[in-house]
Amino acid sequence: MGAEPPSQQPPQAKVSDTINTYRPSRLFKAPAGANYTSIDFDDSGEFLLLSRTDDTIQLFNTKAGQHAKELKSQKYGSALAKFTHNSTSIIYASTKVDDGIRYLSMHDNVFIRYFKGHTDRVTSLTLSPGNDNFLSASLDNTVKLWDARSPNNQGQLDFEAPYLTAFDPSATVIAIASPPAQTVHLYDYRNYDKPPFATFDLLDVEKRLQGTHGQKEGEGWTGLEFANNGKFLLVATNGPGHYVLDAFSGELVHYLHRASGSTNRPAPGDQLVPEQGTTYLQADASFAPDGQFVIGGNGGQAGLLVWDIREKARADKVLEPMRELPGSRPAAVVAHNPRHNLLASADKEVVLWMPDPDAA
Template sequence: MAADTATAPMSRISDIITSFRPTKLFKAPPATAYTSVDFDDSGEFMLLSRTDDTIQLFNTKAGAHAKELKSQKYGSALARFTHHSTSIIYASTKVDDGIRYLSMHDNSFIRYFRGHTGRVTGLAVSPGGDQFLSASLDNTVKLWDCRSPNAQGQLEAESPYLVAYDPSASVIAVASPPAQTVLLYDLKNYDKPPFASFDLLDTEKRFAADFGQRPGEGWTGLEFSNNGKYILITTNGPGHYLIDAFSGDLVHYLHRPSGATGRLAPGDSLPEPTAAYMQADACMTPDGRYVVSGNGSQTGLLVWDAQEKGGSGRGDNKMVLEPMAELPSTKAAGVVAFNPRFNLVASAEREVVMWIPDLDLA
């Protein structure tokens, strides 16, 4: 892999999206795996949860590992930057179902957020302030403010395992894989019924026979595109769902030919105490046009162009979209994220891989 990891400011992604190549590899101790990845607002730092009850911090500009934070007593999952790059939140995996607010500067806890009585399956930080959402197996979604230990509000829903803010921070989405629904709430009136409910039952049934997609199972992530047009529902199966953020209609079924990943989703039962689920292995690019995803049961990454027309799948289903490119690597991608400020992609499972465009290929 190349030694140079200098991150260039964001250029037009369409010019370089197929040229990303691995440039840095960071190995991890045996029998560990990374379960989440996040970038800070500046794009300079990257945060990953790992199954050995640690959180790993990387400097993307330097292309270097920066710090290891241990959470041996409480475990760690879904580590997220707040809008202060030295402060993070993350979910506990042991002792309790709390959320911890940590200062990385001196590795001290700022605050604890208690109230969930089941495993936390989703964390989303508001793009507009110090608020964040948490979803849990206790059938609640809680609204928090980093400045208070008490929940600011609560939603009750069937298996609300995944949550997301829209880019304006005025709408929140709650996804229930067992109910096969995505609910949209006005954040200012979250105590009222959702203003939109998207039922994906028929959509999922459409792809069960042709591709073996399991309806209502294996949803791993929920994300709005930065332009507000799409909602991406990622799965650990043979495809992801890209839906219209306003109508809930399916835009594309993003088929990955290599099939399912075999990784656990947030709502899955964990077979043993040390087992861990992965956050989404797919993400949208900052321009809202492309989806970058792990390559299912194989290594490397896949790329889909949301502006392409579908129809290349079996059964002449016009909603099926095949990958436009495969980005080669010898490493699996259990979690994937696109840097919000620089042309850099991060993927991880057993090892962390940083990807940048190869300008000779662009």
């Protein structure tokens, strides 16, 4: 892999000018048997945070292109590690002992607060774009709303299998997805105790794509994310494709197809078995900051796939990748840096991707 550190790459070029040229730039190996299950950049784009199945959380300095710190959580396990808006503080979900959420200062490795109340595995943690309020979803059929300054939840929503959550860019709308019900509900964050103001039903879409592309019906959803422009909503899956919905109407804009097929990695609600791992995986697809592209894993194969969602939709709404980015490792979790031209992916190793000016 190239020796040029990420800090020497131009940070502000348009994503559309660089998206075809991303190539692996750094690789960080993990101990045998360990897998990465979640990925997150801080607001500055300088730091990268990942949960790993050996009950650790790994911090990388992407500006320096170096591993920065290992945080151990052997007693409680770790999943879904996320930065708060302070790059030295994180939240993450327990996978052992209890189903609490822990708020940790990485500077001195001291817990700031515990958030208790869930009675089953947490499946989603989503931080508000505007402050350190956050949402947690759980297998206990609740979504809880938290203020990081208080150990007590600020509110709760109860319904069946609310496994995934997302904030819109304005922090005024929350989306909650229930894979078994094949629905996405939108709530006014200030009036979350009122009924949803919109419900998107994917039943007919999933039935059709199950017949044509083998997409699993009512299961396998791994992620929920609004584009930064607020126009699109991504429902990522562990199957042969992902859904891009119109964030206002709920209509299917594109089905992002990957010919390599399903990943077989566990999604929230799947039965966890040791052979597949004991932690649910975050989505292996994510929007680029401009909202035009989605970058995702190539199933169980190496490399990444890129879809341009501004392409004109076909009659069947199936969109093939515009580009396959060559690499030597598969990607179980994927994220685009919010400030700089940098991609990160991970499975058994962490890979940093940078634009290569010599790439065709």
